[in-house]
Amino acid sequence: MLLQLNKVFKWYDSKAGRTFILRDVNFDVQEGEFISIMGPSGSGKSTLLHILGMMDEPSEGEYYFIEQPVHKIREKQRSELYKKYIGFVFQAYHLIDELTVYENIETPLLYHGMKSSERQSLVADILDRFHMVGKKDLFPSQLSGGQQQLVGIARAIITKPKLILADEPTGNLNSKQGEEIMDLFKQLNQEGVTIIQVTHSEKNAAYGSRIINLFDGRIEG
Ligand code: ADP
Ligand code: ADP
Numbered sequence: 001m002l003l004q005l006n007k008v009f010k011w012y013d014s015k016a017g018r019t020f021i022l023r024d025v026n027f028d029v030q031e032g033e034f035i036s037i038m039g040p041s042g043s044g045k046s047t048l049l050h051i052l053g054m055m056d057e058p059s060e061g062e063y064y065f066i067e068q069p070v071h072k073i074r075e076k077q078r079s080e081l082y083k084k085y086i087g088f089v090f091q092a093y094h095l096i097d098e099l100t101v102y103e104n105i106e107t108p109l110l111y112h113g114m115k116s117s118e119r120q121s122l123v124a125d126i127l128d129r130f131h132m133v134g135k136k137d138l139f140p141s142q143l144s145g146g147q148q149q150l151v152g153i154a155r156a157i158i159t160k161p162k163l164i165l166a167d168e169p170t171g172n173l174n175s176k177q178g179e180e181i182m183d184l185f186k187q188l189n190q191e192g193v194t195i196i197q198v199t200h201s202e203k204n205a206a207y208g209s210r211i212i213n214l215f216d217g218r219i220e221g
Contacts, residue, residue, distance in 0.1 A: 001028055001029070001030055001031075002029050002030060002033075002066060002162070003028070003063070003064060003065045003163075004028045004063070005025050005026060005027055005051075005052075005058075005061065005062070006026060006061055006062040006063075006064075007024055007060070007062065008024070008025040008051065008061035009022055009023060009024065009025075009058060009060040009061055010044070020217055022044045022051075022058070022217045022218075023217045023218050025218070025219055026219070027219065029194060029196065031162075032189070032192055032194055033195075033196075033208075033209060033210060034186070034189045034195045034207065034209050034210075035208055035210045035211070036196075036204065036205035036207075036208040036210070036211050036212070037049065037196065037198045037211075037212045037214060038199060038205060038211055038212070039215055040215065043215055044216075045167075046167055046198065049165050051063065052163075053082065053086055053165045054078045054079075054081060054082045055082075055088075058071060065085075066081075066085070066162075083111045085161055085162040086161050086162070086163050086164075086165060087108070087156035087157050087165070088166075088167075089149075089152050089156045089165070089166035091167035091171065093145075093152040094152065095140040095148055095151055095152060095155075097139065097141060100137050101127075101132065101135050101139075101143070102123060102137065104140070104155055105126060105127070105151060105154045105155050105158055106119055106123050106158075107155060108155060108156075108158055109122060109123070122158055123136075123158070126157075126158055127154070129184075130150045130153075132147065132154075135147060146172045148172075149170075149171070149172045149173060150181075153166070153169055153181060157184075157188060160188070160193065162194060163193070163195075164188065164195045164196070165196050166185075166195070166196070166197040166198070167198045168198055169181055169199075170182065170199075170201070178201075178204070182204055182207045195208070
């Protein structure tokens with residue numbers, strides 16, 4: 001088993017009282033699965049993905065990732081697990097403004113202690129594949145939303161992580177780009193990468209092998 005959520009709740013307290021975002025969420029993910037999380041806006045999809053990506057914590061409940069109790073370990077260990085095993089495609093891209101396209105994509109490889117020549121060849125391959133060779137020295141602010149999304153995807157997959165978490169990965173792409181990304185995800189999945197994507201698109205969801213439906217913070221069905 002790759003990961004497991006046990007009785008996960010997420011809530012926020014305010015003067016108006018307690019608001020539940022996730023309620024009693026339980027599920028297991030096996031290595032090699034390709035899962036789509038669907039549900040109406042505000043149903044908790046992004047929150048769930050952020051918890052899986054260790055950038056948000058459950059208010060209550062357990063999260064095990066490759067046998068590690070993520071809900072118990074310290075921030076530093078969580079960050080190490082994330083960097084070692086997870087690629088995250090953010091809905092709002094989260095690129096580093098001061099770095100070029102090339103440098104943004106290269107960033108995760110630096111953590112993995114790869115030789116400079118190896119890094120160069122991996123980044124060159126992905127720039128080529130994403131038709132972005134000519135953009136490599138531009139900064140995120142000089143790109144369209146779709147191009148920024150592609151850079152965010154490139155950065156998330158370049159280390160071929162064990163787990164890819166993607167929040168509406170094709171939301172700003174045209175239909176041809178979107179299909180290319182879904183085909184790429186499918187190929188990575190066939191090579192053993194586990195993928196969990198949030199999507200509103202039935203077409204994108206069909207690339208996966210399982211759908212998790214969220215409604216008011218609960219898994220349905
Ligand atoms: P989805 O991705 O399904 O649209 P989200 O996980 O983004 O849903 O959000 C679920 C609900 O949680 C929304 O109503 C949102 O306003 C609320 N929410 C998210 N983050 C916070 C926060 N930090 N404080 C209070 N409410 C939040
Ligand atoms: P989504 O489109 O996935 O629902 P949003 O645009 O609603 O995402 O949220 C973007 C970010 O703002 C998220 O990281 C979420 O945690 C935070 N957020 C959303 N709603 C609230 C809120 N009501 N209070 C504080 N933070 C929020």
